[in-house]
Amino acid sequence: MLRATWIVFQNEFRLLARDRASLFMLMVAPLVIITVAGFSLGNIYGAQPGSEPYAIVVVDNDRGSLAHALVDALGRDHAIAVVPAASLDAARAIIGGRARAPLCIVIPAGTSAAFATGRDVHLAIYIDPVKRLEAGAIELDLDRLCRAITSQAHAIAQQQIAAQATQLRAQLTQAAAQMKAAAAQLDQLRRQFESARATAQAEVTAQTHRTIERVSAQITAQINQSLEASRTAVAHDLAVRQDALRVVGRYLAQLEASRHDFTAWLAALKTAAGSHASQIPPPPQWPTPPDAAVMAELAKPFELPAARLDAAPSIAPANIAIRLPPIPELRGRGTLPDFSSAIARTAAPIPGILGWHERAIGGGDAHVNTFDQYVPGFGITFLLIDMLWGVGVGLIDERDWGTLARMRISGAPAAGLMLGKLTARFLIGLGQMILLFGAGWVLFGITLGRDSWALLMPAAAISFAAAAFSLVIACVARTRDAVLPIGAMAALAMSAIGGCWWPLDFEPAWLRAGALAMPTTWTMTAFNNVMIRGLGWTSAAGPAAITFAIGLAFLAIGIASSARIYRLAGQ
Numbered sequence: 001m002l003r004a005t006w007i008v009f010q011n012e013f014r015l016l017a018r019d020r021a022s023l024f025m026l027m028v029a030p031l032v033i034i035t036v037a038g039f040s041l042g043n044i045y046g047a048q049p050g051s052e053p054y055a056i057v058v059v060d061n062d063r064g065s066l067a068h069a070l071v072d073a074l075g076r077d078h079a080i081a082v083v084p085a086a087s088l089d090a091a092r093a094i095i096g097g098r099a100r101a102p103l104c105i106v107i108p109a110g111t112s113a114a115f116a117t118g119r120d121v122h123l124a125i126y127i128d129p130v131k132r133l134e135a136g137a138i139e140l141d142l143d144r145l146c147r148a149i150t151s152q153a154h155a156i157a158q159q160q161i162a163a164q165a166t167q168l169r170a171q172l173t174q175a176a177a178q179m180k181a182a183a184a185q186l187d188q189l190r191r192q193f194e195s196a197r198a199t200a201q202a203e204v205t206a207q208t209h210r211t212i213e214r215v216s217a218q219i220t221a222q223i224n225q226s227l228e229a230s231r232t233a234v235a236h237d238l239a240v241r242q243d244a245l246r247v248v249g250r251y252l253a254q255l256e257a258s259r260h261d262f263t264a265w266l267a268a269l270k271t272a273a274g275s276h277a278s279q280i281p282p283p284p285q286w287p288t289p290p291d292a293a294v295m296a297e298l299a300k301p302f303e304l305p306a307a308r309l310d311a312a313p314s315i316a317p318a319n320i321a322i323r324l325p326p327i328p329e330l331r332g333r334g335t336l337p338d339f340s341s342a343i344a345r346t347a348a349p350i351p352g353i354l355g356w357h358e359r360a361i362g363g364g365d366a367h368v369n370t371f372d373q374y375v376p377g378f379g380i381t382f383l384l385i386d387m388l389w390g391v392g393v394g395l396i397d398e399r400d401w402g403t404l405a406r407m408r409i410s411g412a413p414a415a416g417l418m419l420g421k422l423t424a425r426f427l428i429g430l431g432q433m434i435l436l437f438g439a440g441w442v443l444f445g446i447t448l449g450r451d452s453w454a455l456l457m458p459a460a461a462i463s464f465a466a467a468a469f470s471l472v473i474a475c476v477a478r479t480r481d482a483v484l485p486i487g488a489m490a491a492l493a494m495s496a497i498g499g500c501w502w503p504l505d506f507e508p509a510w511l512r513a514g515a516l517a518m519p520t521t522w523t524m525t526a527f528n529n530v531m532i533r534g535l536g537w538t539s540a541a542g543p544a545a546i547t548f549a550i551g552l553a554f555l556a557i558g559i560a561s562s563a564r565i566y567r568l569a570g571q
Helices: 002-017 020-045 063-076 088-097 111-116 129-271 292-299 340-346 370-401 404-407 413-445 451-474 478-498 511-514 520-532 537-570
Strands: 052-061 080-084 105-108 120-128 354-362
Touching: 002 080, 052 063, 052 088, 052 129, 063 080, 063 105, 063 111, 063 129, 063 370, 088 105, 088 129, 105 129, 111 120, 120 129, 120 370, 354 451, 370 413, 370 451, 370 520, 413 451, 413 537, 451 478, 451 520, 451 537, 478 520
Parallel strands: 052 080, 052 105, 120 354
Antiparallel strands: 105 120
16 A cells, blocks of 8 residues: 555656646746736835835925925835926826826815814825825825824924923023012102102192282282373363363353443444434454363263283293192112013914824725725736637637547638637627626716726727637646636736736836736726726727737737638647
């Protein structure tokens, strides 16, 4: 029994040594997949020195101290390269045209000022939803950075407040001492004012009496002067009237003399009366009466002159000059400290909290359903493997079963045979993709985008390219057992490198450059544009056309190489 066991044991190793396909799947295929996965997913666990950093586009609309501190902190991270942009549109162009640019940070205007006044501020984070994993890792670092900046600002503010509080307490202590001394001086000043008030009251009373006496004497003198003027005026008027009386007296004397003459004349007239009337002498002349002005002066009533009040003494404030005693001064007074600036600094608000809001760079939903990545990605992987069975293994089986030989005898051309087989498998592959997307929409709620019909373009292109690729694998492999190892390894590698399993940005630059030649890369770009980024059908047309062109190249190589399989069918 032991001998049989040993023989079987040795035979297994001999069979393995002769089976190149098994050795390939045992050693080479795992090594290739591990290499691809290791280089692609290495950045998930932290960027390695020398690796290509992620580009963070920064739109600084603030230009303040907080913005400069944030940009400087981001620039010190060796895994991040800060790319400035003038506007959000320019940032969209950079993110769309740069592989490792998952997000854009927009610092709104007034952020630094609002943060310094104690208000909470938020940065606007615009991410590419397709690069959600990379953006998530960067957002974790950004969140830690925001908390660190907030904590540092709060610590500095608290230190300043503590220092200002200490200074304010010292000023308050000094002010208390000064106010105590001022209170003592004010008490002394109050006593001085009481004494000064009593002195001033007595002085004002004395000065008032003296002023009243002085003003009374002035008034008396003015009255006497006015009376004297009145007496002079009366004496003058009396003299004028006396002259008039004398004129009237003379007139009355003359009138009395004329009366006697008139009496004598009247007697003479009586004597000569009769026939001697012509002999009557003329009557005597009456005396001239006094002048009318003299008579008017005599007729004018006698009036005493009124007192001349305008000549009364002027009692102006300047004539009543009361001198107050000097008011006591507050000596030794000091200036109180200025608390306004210290209180203003102490009352300054503690800086706010720095945070961020996330948005999609394309304007859609920033939150991504993971099945939006996995349904098309793994659907492409299994499409490639299924095409290997349908095209590659099928051609080898038909060769081994003699089907190709019989078709050759019938005169069917090799190109027609290959095109017919590929067309059928293309339609089967397209139906498989449509079925997977339908199941994903029903079971997992995947997003089909605003132009869901546009998903048919990359689905048809990858189905065509997968069928043509399987033809190439069938021509490269010699046996049925060699098709699956070689094809599976190639299909898995293309799926991994092309972004079917993880975002393409995880990969290093040299691996991304190689991915541009693979149909999986362009197909996933088209699916991501429509499903995750929410773009229109035009975003899928270009990548689908490139996938179709790569499929044409596979088809040309496969048809040119299929003559070997067709030739072997006749052996």
